[in-house]
Amino acid sequence: MIEIKNVSGGYSNEAILKNISFDVKNGEFFGIIGPNGSGKTTLLKMISGILPVITGEIALNHKSISSYSVRDFAKWIAVLPQHTAQTFSYTVKETVSLGRYAHQKKLFQSFSEEDERVVQEVMKQTGIYHYRDDLLDKLSGGERQRVYLAQSLAQNPKILLLDEPTNHLDLAYQKELLDLLKKWTLSNQLTVVSIFHDLNLASLYCDRLLLLHDGTMKICDYPDEVLKMERIQEVYETNIEKFPHPKIPKPQIMLIPEDQQTGQETATIDESYLQVTKEMIQLHFPVSLKTMSSGVTGSGMGWFRTFVNRHVGKDYQCSNHRQEMIDYLRSHNLDPNETVGMMTAVNLEDVSFQALEVNGCSLLIVVTAGTGNAVDAAYGEQHAFAVTPGTINTWVFVNGKLTDEAFIQCIMTATEAKTKALREASIQDTTTNTYATGTSTDSILIAATQRGPLYAFGGSITPLGSLVGKGVYACTKKSLHRYLERIHKP
Numbered sequence: 001m002i003e004i005k006n007v008s009g010g011y012s013n014e015a016i017l018k019n020i021s022f023d024v025k026n027g028e029f030f031g032i033i034g035p036n037g038s039g040k041t042t043l044l045k046m047i048s049g050i051l052p053v054i055t056g057e058i059a060l061n062h063k064s065i066s067s068y069s070v071r072d073f074a075k076w077i078a079v080l081p082q083h084t085a086q087t088f089s090y091t092v093k094e095t096v097s098l099g100r101y102a103h104q105k106k107l108f109q110s111f112s113e114e115d116e117r118v119v120q121e122v123m124k125q126t127g128i129y130h131y132r133d134d135l136l137d138k139l140s141g142g143e144r145q146r147v148y149l150a151q152s153l154a155q156n157p158k159i160l161l162l163d164e165p166t167n168h169l170d171l172a173y174q175k176e177l178l179d180l181l182k183k184w185t186l187s188n189q190l191t192v193v194s195i196f197h198d199l200n201l202a203s204l205y206c207d208r209l210l211l212l213h214d215g216t217m218k219i220c221d222y223p224d225e226v227l228k229m230e231r232i233q234e235v236y237e238t239n240i241e242k243f244p245h246p247k248i249p250k251p252q253i254m255l256i257p258e259d260q261q262t263g264q265e266t267a268t269i270d271e272s273y274l275q276v277t278k279e280m281i282q283l284h285f286p287v288s289l290k291t292m293s294s295g296v297t298g299s300g301m302g303w304f305r306t307f308v309n310r311h312v313g314k315d316y317q318c319s320n321h322r323q324e325m326i327d328y329l330r331s332h333n334l335d336p337n338e339t340v341g342m343m344t345a346v347n348l349e350d351v352s353f354q355a356l357e358v359n360g361c362s363l364l365i366v367v368t369a370g371t372g373n374a375v376d377a378a379y380g381e382q383h384a385f386a387v388t389p390g391t392i393n394t395w396v397f398v399n400g401k402l403t404d405e406a407f408i409q410c411i412m413t414a415t416e417a418k419t420k421a422l423r424e425a426s427i428q429d430t431t432t433n434t435y436a437t438g439t440s441t442d443s444i445l446i447a448a449t450q451r452g453p454l455y456a457f458g459g460s461i462t463p464l465g466s467l468v469g470k471g472v473y474a475c476t477k478k479s480l481h482r483y484l485e486r487i488h489k490p
């Protein structure tokens, strides 16, 4: 649809853009990104014919843009520029109606029924219909932005060029506008070429991205390829991390602020932070720890500073155990947003904890273990499924920095060590009469200070993993022993 071939150009024969080549397909949502001054607006102005091409060619539907008459060009391309705070004494409807100019056969021709229909339709689609008789200067920046979008859409273009369309828009309107544009690309085959400063929005909505750097084309490809961490760090000269979006398969970019040391970050986790009562085991740490857990609250990856393992009766039944746990934490002046909360039916006096340190690698392990619903995971299907309170809850606190791999490998190592302890205690699955590998509702937490030594791996023979395995094995064994002694007491 649009072909940019070896294009150089800019202002008064000075080539701001150098040797740019890419094409945009029909119905594509195409994003232009790059740091300030990299040439994004210049490129958009060249595509819209405002700035001349010095060398190379810009073709629209296989014809050079210079061969189009102004009116024909306007039937193809509409431009939504970055609007300043200027205001006009036009009504919303009058402003939108200006978009129909290219479709009027003669100059000063009166508005046709078709013009009226299109204007009404786009005003409804952009949510400005109820302001249609208001003057533009009465509207907020975001509302005005939607009026200009409606004006561009009223032009019924095949291509829409946008310079930072979400500028001035609040979160909901950003989503609404981009959802609307995306819908038009899908249902009306509208082609959108848009400049974005927000790389995350560009990633969410664009089919492809062009990254400009100092007037040159760095890359033009799918968002996942363009938004590689090293590339964005180099081009934008700032520290970032790339993450997958939690709900859809699109990359997201996070800024990493300068380290703001408060002094508390140097604290080391050990048993002095632990409080054990019959009702709950708590650990409060002065700063948030990066966690991976299967807690009732705080599950998955997160940052938390309070950890709770709460005793509940074996007959605990609740239709919404998560909400019940949140209410419980609140009733104990604990913030559920900052707390990994677990439950166990085990007596908390059977807890076993241990701080370990070998060659500068230090951690704290806390385990509550019982065998109430011991299961052999190889034959889990022989058990009826039931949601019951947890039994073996394993906490691993690491004074160090863990990679994502290390977090996952620590979970594996801790689970293997737990199973070994169960095997040594000859704990049986009473349904299958085979050795139990765990219990049916065990929970785990790996928490790390993300300061100090870096642990890339947590497998069983790595410096970190071997300590995790040793500690979880010892604590599970001890806690099981206490549990068994107590239940077998005459």
Ligand SMILES: Nc1ncnc2c1ncn2[C@@H]1O[C@H](COP(=O)(O)OP(=O)(O)OP(=O)(O)O)[C@@H](O)[C@H]1O
Residues within 6 Å of the ligand: 011, 016, 034, 035, 036, 037, 038, 039, 040, 041, 042, 043
């Ligand atoms: N009217 C102009 N005359 C001469 N040079 C200009 C003009 N407008 C912009 N430039 C220069 O062209 C270069 C690219 O500017 P452009 O506005 O295209 O960058 P951009 O990527 O859109 O930047 P931003 O993210 O800040 O909007 C800059 O070095 C700028 O100083």
